[in-house]
Amino acid sequence: MSRTAQALKSYDTGEPSAQCLQSRCSQSSQRQMKLDRKFDARTTPDIGGSTGHPPIGETKLPGALDTPEYRPWHVEAPLLCKTKPSKMTSSEVDIGKLTEDQQLAISQYTSVTNQELEAALPILKRSQWNVQIAIAKFFDGETVDPFEEARAAATSLPPPRQSTRQETLLNGSSSFPRRSASSSRNIDPAPRVVPQPDHQVAYRPPLILSLFLTPLSILYRLVSNIAGIFGYLFPFLPRLLSNITSRNTRQGSRMNTTGRRPLSPKDTVARFSREFEEEYGSHSLPIYQNGYAQALDQAKRDLKFLLVVLLSPEHDDTPNFVRQTLLSPEVVNYINNPSSNILLWTGSVQDSEAYQVSTALRCTKFPFSALIVHTPQQSSVSMSVVQRIAGPTPPTAYLDKLQTAVTQHTEALSRVRATRSEQQASRNLREEQNSAYERSLAQDRERVRQRREAEAAKAQAEKEVREKAAAEEKQAHNLLQWKKWRAQSLPSEPGSDVKDATRISIRMPSGDRVIRKFPIEARLEDLYAFVECYEVLSSGDGSTESTGAEQPKGYEHIYGFRLVSPMPRTVYALEAGGTVNEKIGRSANLIVEPIAEDEEDEE
Numbered sequence: 001m002s003r004t005a006q007a008l009k010s011y012d013t014g015e016p017s018a019q020c021l022q023s024r025c026s027q028s029s030q031r032q033m034k035l036d037r038k039f040d041a042r043t044t045p046d047i048g049g050s051t052g053h054p055p056i057g058e059t060k061l062p063g064a065l066d067t068p069e070y071r072p073w074h075v076e077a078p079l080l081c082k083t084k085p086s087k088m089t090s091s092e093v094d095i096g097k098l099t100e101d102q103q104l105a106i107s108q109y110t111s112v113t114n115q116e117l118e119a120a121l122p123i124l125k126r127s128q129w130n131v132q133i134a135i136a137k138f139f140d141g142e143t144v145d146p147f148e149e150a151r152a153a154a155t156s157l158p159p160p161r162q163s164t165r166q167e168t169l170l171n172g173s174s175s176f177p178r179r180s181a182s183s184s185r186n187i188d189p190a191p192r193v194v195p196q197p198d199h200q201v202a203y204r205p206p207l208i209l210s211l212f213l214t215p216l217s218i219l220y221r222l223v224s225n226i227a228g229i230f231g232y233l234f235p236f237l238p239r240l241l242s243n244i245t246s247r248n249t250r251q252g253s254r255m256n257t258t259g260r261r262p263l264s265p266k267d268t269v270a271r272f273s274r275e276f277e278e279e280y281g282s283h284s285l286p287i288y289q290n291g292y293a294q295a296l297d298q299a300k301r302d303l304k305f306l307l308v309v310l311l312s313p314e315h316d317d318t319p320n321f322v323r324q325t326l327l328s329p330e331v332v333n334y335i336n337n338p339s340s341n342i343l344l345w346t347g348s349v350q351d352s353e354a355y356q357v358s359t360a361l362r363c364t365k366f367p368f369s370a371l372i373v374h375t376p377q378q379s380s381v382s383m384s385v386v387q388r389i390a391g392p393t394p395p396t397a398y399l400d401k402l403q404t405a406v407t408q409h410t411e412a413l414s415r416v417r418a419t420r421s422e423q424q425a426s427r428n429l430r431e432e433q434n435s436a437y438e439r440s441l442a443q444d445r446e447r448v449r450q451r452r453e454a455e456a457a458k459a460q461a462e463k464e465v466r467e468k469a470a471a472e473e474k475q476a477h478n479l480l481q482w483k484k485w486r487a488q489s490l491p492s493e494p495g496s497d498v499k500d501a502t503r504i505s506i507r508m509p510s511g512d513r514v515i516r517k518f519p520i521e522a523r524l525e526d527l528y529a530f531v532e533c534y535e536v537l538s539s540g541d542g543s544t545e546s547t548g549a550e551q552p553k554g555y556e557h558i559y560g561f562r563l564v565s566p567m568p569r570t571v572y573a574l575e576a577g578g579t580v581n582e583k584i585g586r587s588a589n590l591i592v593e594p595i596a597e598d599e600e601d602e603e
Helices: 003-013 018-041 100-113 117-126 131-140 146-156 181-185 207-233 236-255 265-280 292-302 318-326 329-336 352-360 395-488 524-532 534-539 597-602
Strands: 165-167 175-177 305-311 342-348 368-374 383-390 502-507 513-518 561-565 570-572 587-594
Touching: 100 117, 100 131, 117 131, 265 292, 265 318, 265 342, 265 352, 292 305, 292 342, 292 352, 292 368, 292 383, 305 318, 305 352, 305 395, 318 395, 329 342, 329 395, 342 352, 368 395, 383 395, 395 524, 395 534, 513 524, 524 534, 524 561
Parallel strands: 305 342, 502 587
Antiparallel strands: 165 175, 305 368, 368 383, 502 513, 561 570, 561 587
16 A cells, blocks of 8 residues: 555544554654754854854744744644644744634645645645645645636736736646637637528528518418418318429429539538539649538547638639639649648539638628637637638638647647547556456456356255165155065965965075965965065064054055066066966966166157
8 A cells, every 4th residue: 555545544533543653753863863953053143143052852933933922833842643723833923813624624635645844835726725736735745736827927927918827627737728818709610501502501591571471471471370270170171282383382482493402511522612613623622522510520629720711703802813823833732741730611692502601701801711720729629710801801811810820729729639648548458457447357257157167066966965865765664664564464375275375486586585375365466565575574574563654645666577487488468467377277387587768768
């Protein structure tokens, strides 16, 4: 953390850290010792003219300052933590005359920076008594303040020739001198003209004529309202009248045509360029091939000079001006020179757009030329007319006027261009930083997402393993409980005296051979149950006396084997049902054959 951040943090919290307090106290003690040695080493005359060194342990102040009310506060209290503001002086300022907020600002500033009172007062004044700004200036260094320079210049110069400097938000630290009243009269704001079709251009009649036509306009509105009522009552009348008026309008338009069809701004400039070449021959003038509004916007965006040339073909001086002045080699070379930074837009007042531009620029004489440029001394977005050339002008005078106007405003444009370049560079840097931050943030989000997915997949796999183990354990428990329950309900084996019993020899999957007798009424399922419960029966857990197992709830047992007679091969399926005597007979040799999982799926 920097010193400025630590100081501001200490100021914001109102409680300086232990390190800050320790540093403050040590610096104050050192400063007190230096101050004592300084005052002891020299003779300080007071008001009465006495001289001498102060006694040991005291600090003698010069002259009238050696009073309790004017004693510096750091002399009375070596530790800044326990100081108390009183009437103090720095070169010429009486602290007692300051407000409570200003005294509090001095106390807070000096408690953080450990700066002398004489040095603290000027920086607080320059910071408008803002403690945070003053602390930042103390630790980070203080730059030149344009407002203080302007204020000093305003106080130092005589009032009639006062000159100030202003700083705009758009141009950053660049400042431009204000023009005098005489020069500002020659700068008029440049209008942005958006051309309108000829039928939409409004012509305002003179005042006397408008007063004369007022009764007629009132009568026209009254007749229009009455016609609207009739049109609402009789819908067929508007259609009939529209057909008649449209026919007459088409005939009138064909009769009143002037041969100059209104076009779009781009097509109008192309037509003017073609007519200009037909009239005066080929040339190398870089005429801007778009409308006036687009040319004005590009000049503002690229910080160029916009040269507007308006011609009137009906004017007698137009051909001579074009041939001798506008197409002169020196004027053409100056306009084409990239260092001139000129954008040329020309037009004929016979076209609607050029006529509207001439009206907006208050053109009174043709041929007319106007030089328009961005003027930052007026405002941050203003485009102003800085030079007007009306009437026929020799090429030398014409070029001199252009060069003078361009030279006067090139420096201001250079400053604005440099400021825009800096702003664009900082904007590009900020965009790159934001882009890098977004990419880093996206990568972090992707890593977090992948980690969460991996953790979720791992948790899901562990959950499935636990669920599978729990299911297998439950299945094994239910199977064992079912075997114990089913072993209790098996029919008992007939004795040797029973002649109608069925004798079955069964070969178990483990390889053991088991021989058991079943009564003739025993079902085939009892034989399957005996094979399933053989391990429980052989261990003795299935006897009725030793166990009292119950059938597990919700458990449906499925036999995983089948009984097969090897020769000839006969499968005694459980689904066939019946008794053992009916399906097998009095005796048989059977094999327990496990059922594979694929066979179970096929079945």
